[in-house]
Amino acid sequence: DTGVSQDPRHKITKRGQNVTFRCDPISEHNRLYWYRQTLGQGPEFLTYFQNEAQLEKSRLLSDRFSAERPKGSFSTLEIQRTEQGDSAMYLCASSPRDVSYEQYFGPGTRLTVT
């Protein structure tokens, strides 16, 4: 399968715990995006990378959130001290640089904070 993959698909955690999600983009894509989607809403942009450089972060991305893409391939999104309001679907997408609006989405990681 050469699409975008995300791991884990589901995560249940207790409030206050840290969680980390992984995204593997399509191999030749150098742009990688993270979105958050809450129930009944559309995805909202969190941050994006071009290769290993994080070029933009949304105001939605509080200090408890950090994202990395150390070698310009896979990316991780970490949430520290999770809160119930962090419960959502976290979507990753990748795109080729020249056609950055053509984004290919992964299946998402559903986070439930109890």
Next chain:
Amino acid sequence: SQQGEEDPQALSIQEGENATMNCSYKTSINNLQWYRQNSGRGLVHLILIRSNEREKHSGRLRVTLDTSKKSSSLLITASRAADTASYFCATWETGANSKLTFGKGITLSVRP
């Protein structure tokens, strides 16, 4: 913040009927895209229309764009039960180079 506003929020039709969904947006755009999302899963790209295009077809899909009214519509003809999903419009703003801005989505139910 979400730019697109889809209308209606929910739509229920009989298999074989056509489904029309509308989207309005607020800023100048480079293109507008429609995505489908099956329950609890990732987004699938359906169709893209550029700001200088007025209508585009892809299989059973027809999308229109009216930049003067800042609105778009997606028509699914001869609907099937498998079309049951949530549909989102997403805009790529003029001058922006970083993100898609999605609406809240429309839930389509196609009854067999």
